[in-house]
Amino acid sequence: MLPAAEAALKGVMMLHAANIVAFVATVDSARSRAFYEGVLGLRVISDDPFSTVYDANGVELRLQKVSAFTPQPHTSLGWSVSSIHDSVRAVASRGAVFEKYPHMKQDTDGVWDSPSGAKVAWFKDPDGNLLSLTQPPSA
Numbered sequence: 632m633l634p635a636a637e638a639a640l641k642g643v644m645m646l647h648a649a650n651i652v653a654f655v656a657t658v659d660s661a662r663s664r665a666f667y668e669g670v671l672g673l674r675v676i677s678d679d680p681f682s683t684v685y686d687a688n689g690v691e692l693r694l695q696k697v698s699a700f701t702p703q704p705h706t707s708l709g710w711s712v713s714s715i716h717d718s719v720r721a722v723a724s725r726g727a728v729f730e731k732y733p734h735m736k737q738d739t740d741g742v743w744d745s746p747s748g749a750k751v752a753w754f755k756d757p758d759g760n761l762l763s764l765t766q767p768p769s770a
Contacts, residue, residue: 652691655707655760656700657683662757663694670725702759715742715750715766722764727754730761 657663664683667673673685673692685692692708712718719729719740729741730753737743742752748768755761 650689650691652693653687653708654693654695655756655758656695656697657756657758658697658700659757660694660696666726666757667692667694670722670727672725700758702755702761705761706753706763707760709763709765712764712766715752715764716740718764718766719752722754729754 673687676684676686683694731741735743742750750766751763753761753763
């Protein structure tokens, strides 16, 4: 870091030491709450007219309650798991449907072997947010 920038930041909390908060949008909070609690097993911290807040293993996940939403084609949230196939089967047994992409070589569980060696599978929440499970190469 340049000395002037370093001096300007003295006494200011840097974000590298702050906890991250994740955000996802929903137009149907009851349906989404059933999914995030029942299918994904997340614990609700609070629920108000603006958002439902979950504890995602120490990360605050806020499902923003919005009147209109267009899901994006890229991954919004993802979880790092130690066993991709066990995790896919567990989440699928509770109702998640894993995506199959014709341009990707995926196994019968929908798992793709990435060039890095990571294994990835994708599924959508009730609003169409694309979510993923990833087994890192070292797992």
